Amino acid sequence: xxxxxxxxxxxxxxxxxxxxxxxxxxxxxxxxxxxxxxxxxxxxxxxxxxxxxxxxxxxxxxxxxxxxxxxxxxxxxxxxxxxxxxxxxxxxxxxxxxxxxxxxxxxxxxxxxxxxxxxxxxxxxxxxxxxxxxxxxxxxxxxxxxxxxxxxxxxxxxxxxxxxxxxxxxxxxxxxxxxxxxxxxxxxxxxxxxxxxxxxxxxxxxxxxxxxxxxxxxxxxxxxxxxxxxxxxxxxxxxxxxxxxx
Ligand code: C5P
Numbered sequence: 129x130x131x132x133x134x135x136x137x138x139x140x141x142x143x144x145x146x147x148x149x150x151x152x153x154x155x156x157x158x159x160x161x162x163x164x165x166x167x168x169x170x171x172x173x174x175x176x177x178x179x180x181x182x183x184x185x186x187x188x189x190x191x192x193x194x195x196x197x198x199x200x201x202x203x204x205x206x207x208x209x210x211x212x213x214x215x216x217x218x219x220x221x222x223x224x225x226x227x228x229x230x231x232x233x234x235x236x237x238x239x240x241x242x243x244x245x246x247x248x249x250x251x252x253x254x255x256x257x258x259x260x261x262x263x264x265x266x267x268x269x270x271x272x273x274x275x276x277x278x279x280x281x282x283x284x285x286x287x288x289x290x291x292x293x294x295x296x297x298x299x300x301x302x303x304x305x306x307x308x309x310x311x312x313x314x315x316x317x318x319x320x321x322x323x324x325x326x327x328x329x330x331x332x333x334x335x336x337x338x339x340x341x342x343x344x345x346x347x348x349x350x351x352x353x354x355x356x357x358x359x360x361x362x363x364x365x366x367x368x369x370x371x372x373x374x
Contacts, residue, residue, distance in 0.1 A: 144346035162189035236287030295330035302339030
């Protein structure tokens with residue numbers, strides 16, 4: 129399917145395929161339009177179905193954010209990143225920033241040196257499930273937001289293209305990081321929707337206005353009676369946002 133550059137630019141929503149079977153994933157895809165969104169395959173679906181499903185999803189025209197959050201020694205992560213790029217053709221992949229500068233540099237170098245498609249490589253800063261108390265318990269002496277900024281700067285210096293962050297951190301990161309540094313945010317909800325286990329949420333238009341580039345949306349779309357209609361509502365909510373015409 130041919131998707132022009134403007135459409136690509138407007139595809140801000142990444143639907144999280146948080147299911148554990150191929151049937152469920154393909155049923156969901158049947159409800160979505162690859163010209164309007166991208167999809168995220170995380171540890172649950174990847175562990176259940178493996179790379180074959182990534183290929184099937186791509187064959188249906190969807191670009192894939194492979195959310196496997198690699199975290200290991202530099203050589204191991206660099207090789208995994210290369211395979212995700214060259215053999216799986218992922219559109220976006222991520223690694224844990226807390227794996228350290230050498231691991232981040234090895235990852236971005238592996239991509240630069242690879243002949244395959246260059247996915248967006250983004251870092252996971254501080255998991256939103258960790259608060260200041262949990263970080264102290266882990267031995268960190270900074271608050272969560274200080275740690276997020278520190279790790280985001282490290283990602284940028286190591287050549288990563290952006291980070292995954294909570295909507296609450298978007299404004300600070302947009303101010304502190306260079307223009308073009310990609311911010312990907314989960315925790316997106318419209319006012320009428322259940323927050324579920326998300327603690328700090330933001331509406332789609334607000335998150336984009338604050339400076340997010342991509343919004344990861346799971347249950348509000350995947351568990352709607354009509355996922356396609358729910359996606360349309362999200363697109364209507366962000367329609368007209370100035371960043372859409374970048
Ligand atoms: O269903 P919901 O919209 O809450 O899904 C959000 C998606 O984003 C899930 O796949 C979740 O694992 C992911 N995510 C998150 N918070 C992070 C990182 C990823 O919610 N900090």
